[in-house]
Amino acid sequence: MSDQQPPKWALRIWAERERRGWSKHEMARQLMRAAGLSYGNVVNLARQIYDWEKGKHFPRDWSRAYATAFDTTVEKLFGVPDPIQRAVDLAGTLEDSATSDDWYDMERRRLLELLALSLGAGGLASSGEPIRQLLDIVLMSEDRSAEDWELACVDHLHALRTRPPIQVRDGLLIDLLALQRQLKKADTKDLPDLNRSAAGLSLILANALTRLGNHAAAIHWWRTAKAAADASGDLNLRLLIRAEEAGCALYGQRDISTVLALVDKARALASGPSSYWYADLAGTRAKALTLLGRHDEAKQELRTYVTHAGNEGPSTVIPTIWCPDQTHFAESWVYAAAGDEAKADAARTQVLAYNGDYQYLANVHLHEAICTVAQGGIDRGTQQATAILDALPTTHRSAMITETGKIVLRTVPFDQRDRPAVQDLRATLTATAPHTTALH
Template structure:
């Protein structure tokens, strides 16, 4: 096929790639990020890109990822309606007879392709458990009840708090395939309940990806979680997802001002200052204000969070998503950042008495080091943090822990960054940062 005979969309995706100076391998990485894929076989996908740019095949399953990578829409990029509305044939023409089933089948193939690409890099657990679950999904025909799905969400949350995030992610991908299949055939009366489940699973996956340091993919899954929560029609699910998104944003995922904007936008859904979700969001706002050095404002927001004693909605969605220890964690964060050693120590003691999960326990102990640095003990605080990080098992490596250490580093004055203890801390952070999300 000559250049003159190439479909316009093929010329367009080639031109957009060339304009950015991306090789086909870099284009493959960008597509994976756009699809929310943490792992993938870059070489194989680059070969497909070659065929797409030659107009041999239309990238039906990757159309939206292309649009995301080029910061545009499917319609503008390919000159055809979004495949979520109609199917597109290999020549790039639209089949008017396509039905909604085409879209669901395409989405199923896309999710399966993501899993297969993950297999190509050995990303899934060596035990073969995700493969067993995938086979079970392929063979099973019976739908799960909403109650069973809600129990699965609780199980995933339990795993998130105790298992390596890579394992949690792989199990979630299997269940997301299953819930997508069930939503395809669901009666109208069951869609809200299943959408609640899809929202919960998506937000747990976004949290997992945040721990893995794959912030681009996490942000895509936050969008999916919000869309699913909106489809559920459940205000509390909508607020839960948005509250979790803002909280995860504090760990290097977003600029602090963006986190504050997310909190404000979420509060617009329910302006009642006496509500549980207003208080929950106040906790996130207090942490964000601490990072900006606005300590008086942070303490006012903290009081709104820790003093709330009204109706409790958290147990009605995912009972284990929230614990009273989170109040003490927020106190530890805010008081340590303000250099209030007495109150920070008290909060840390109360939290550790609750026997929190490894991430909260580690970060709370890092708060102590932060407080030491804020009060001028740069070497002592840096050594404290380095010892905590060096003692971490590999399975406990998390970007949320890494980012807490980076918060400490940012509090060290520029003219003191050369100190040996600070350099040792920087090396410890690099050694314990999660490396599970490489696309290479």
């Protein structure tokens, strides 16, 4: 290679590293961080970086970590498509008119396509463990009990709250494929429990895709989750899926009028205004009305939510999905947007005390910035938001955090949006959005 020009991708990763002033050892640390690895051999990885930048080898196992570290996409950085994104799109874009038989007939082809794509990319992760699991599904995967599938839902929800959404998405694909295989040959008596698990896993995947800004695929998975929940006959689960769908839709996924329609349609399934789910949906309605600037109506819905939702939700296939900070989060959002600093601060303190989902923590701090701007502190509020977004680890960037940052921006009066602090926030929102957002 010494007499030949390195390929364009090799020059590109060298130039991106140099532009950031990173040594090869620092590049190795950044790659491990982007891959979600808490430890590794920095020296050995730095040697590989040297070879990659010379074009001696293609960083097959590390291409997605490179893209994350440089805040771009695999396709833009290396000139090749991201196989995992292609697999997600394939799994999430079945025609609405497809029957259950159509779904099962497509299973083996889709499974083998995903396997081929993953092998071509060096696996879903550098360890190769997801490839082993995929082969298990194709060759010899054993059926799991209803309890095992419920545990899988709990585990994936924990991952969603604590790990990068890309890792969550990739892990969910493995279990969804295994569950699909089991559904195809299940006895009729086992179908309700398996459909409950399918609904739970699909819910978590739709949420992860929302965090990645892949809204089109997320909407497809919400449809799948609703269909599975309806097939299970579990009313609480049917309402949970619809409540979560409406809640995620608030983050730029759908028009606010559509969110309100989703809430009204879900409420029609609930057993009247005294039910838990009627109250829970009132929280989503309060947030939607807040986004429309209808603060008095939002506070009225918020009171319904806080007063009647209770201390815990009904039992579902994901028993850990309800957290006590959810009502306080809604209070923080609604009161902050209305400029009620005292009530917003009190609610935010409650959310932070639970130290839960990293996304909740970032967004509740952004609520404080919204309140500051709403009270007239434009420079201070937008600077707060910029600092919060800048401090986010790359792996925790989420379209749902980005969208909350955009609310800060929209709170600024039109005639004040040319201020330097506002322009800085706008630039930071673009720079810190998850890279998958730009693809869809």
